[in-house]
Amino acid sequence: MAEIRNIVILTGAGISAESGIDTFRAEGGLWEQHKVEDVATPEGFARDPDLVLRFYDMRREAIQTKHPNPAHDALARLDQHWKGNLLIVTQNVDDLHERAGAKRVLHMHGTHLNAWCTACDAKNPWTGTLADRPPCPACGTNALRPDVVWFGEMPYEMERIYAALRTADLFVSIGTSGAVYPAAGFVRDARSLGARTLELNLERSQGSGWFDESRQGRASELVPEWVD
Ligand code: BJW
Numbered sequence: 001m002a003e004i005r006n007i008v009i010l011t012g013a014g015i016s017a018e019s020g021i022d023t024f025r026a027e028g029g030l031w032e033q034h035k036v037e038d039v040a041t042p043e044g045f046a047r048d049p050d051l052v053l054r055f056y057d058m059r060r061e062a063i064q065t066k067h068p069n070p071a072h073d074a075l076a077r078l079d080q081h082w083k084g085n086l087l088i089v090t091q092n093v094d095d096l097h098e099r100a101g102a103k104r105v106l107h108m109h110g111t112h113l114n115a116w117c118t119a120c121d122a123k124n125p126w127t128g129t130l131a132d133r134p135p136c137p138a139c140g141t142n143a144l145r146p147d148v149v150w151f152g153e154m155p156y157e158m159e160r161i162y163a164a165l166r167t168a169d170l171f172v173s174i175g176t177s178g179a180v181y182p183a184a185g186f187v188r189d190a191r192s193l194g195a196r197t198l199e200l201n202l203e204r205s206q207g208s209g210w211f212d213e214s215r216q217g218r219a220s221e222l223v224p225e226w227v228d
Contacts (some may be wrong), residue, residue, distance in 0.1 A: 004196075006084055006164070006168050006169050007082065007087075007168065008161075009075065009087070009173075010172070010174065011090045011092060012175045012183075013091070013176070014202055014219055015069075015090075015174050015223070016092055016094055017202075019067060020066050021066055021096075036151070038052075041152060049145075053129075057129040057130055060112045060126075060129075060146075064127065066096065067096070069220050070223070071174070072097055073224075074228065075223060075227065076097070076101035077101075085164070087160075087161075088106070091108055091180070093111050095111065108149070109149040109156070110149050113125060113126060113147075114146075115130055115136075115147060117136035117144055118145055119143040120138050122137075122139065124136065124138065126144075161186070162189070165189050169194075170198070171186065171187060171198070172198045172226070173200070173201070174199075174200045191210060197211045198211060198214075198226075199211040199215065200222040202218060
């Protein structure tokens, strides 16, 4: 990687699959057991907040019992040693990149570790449940929701992400199906701006044709192989 200085890495549910966290679109994945429009849209939340809060309580509880796998560990090593610019843009709401030791991480779809108060806009660190309708620690109103990005909502930190994509020499996509925009479009953006593009995924993603190179396999094997 001699000529490479600026790296953007996009991660998705596939990187955490071997830690035991369910992906969304696989057979037996979350969207097979739950209707996406019921649990991952603002309209679904307005219709049945209890259902949505229970869904996220269940996910938050599960994530807290899981641990980083060799793919997270490898990216953390890269983050610690890479002297150039590096940004790990994760679509995941889990904190396994951080728990592995990575620092340069951005959660574009939010985090299960915050509760967002829609009354006062406070983002409160959160490890407990939300379905029991606790009050917001900042304003006392019962208007907490998970701090995650649902369909139809604007993903976080888009300006920072596009700024990093503009100067990227290398864009690497790991464990994502390429089904959800705007993340699915990053490969085209990065490539049209001159970056080399690499995909590491169990299978070819929907946008696989846009990558200069696509390697298929388990993240716990492919990512350490690529990093070390
Ligand atoms: C392994 C593995 C192993 C398994 N090793 N690999 C065109 C342009 C722009 C927007 C749109 C558009 N068309 C439609 C839209 C709107 C919409 C959208 O994309 N809809 C699609 C269904 C078409 N997008 C939005 O609404 C977004 N907002 C938006 O666009 O705002 C306007 C805007 C426009 C332009 C610029 C900027 C903004 C918001 C999307 C929010 C998504 N939210 C969710 C829920 C988050 C909270 C939560 O966790 O519950 O995010 S949905 C869900 O999907 C979650 C994920 O982050 C996301 C992506 O899923 P991911 O990670 O790819 O998982 P899977 O399961 O799909 O794939 C896993 C992959 O891993 C598979 O390929 C496996 O093979 C692989 N794998 N095991 C390696 N061991």
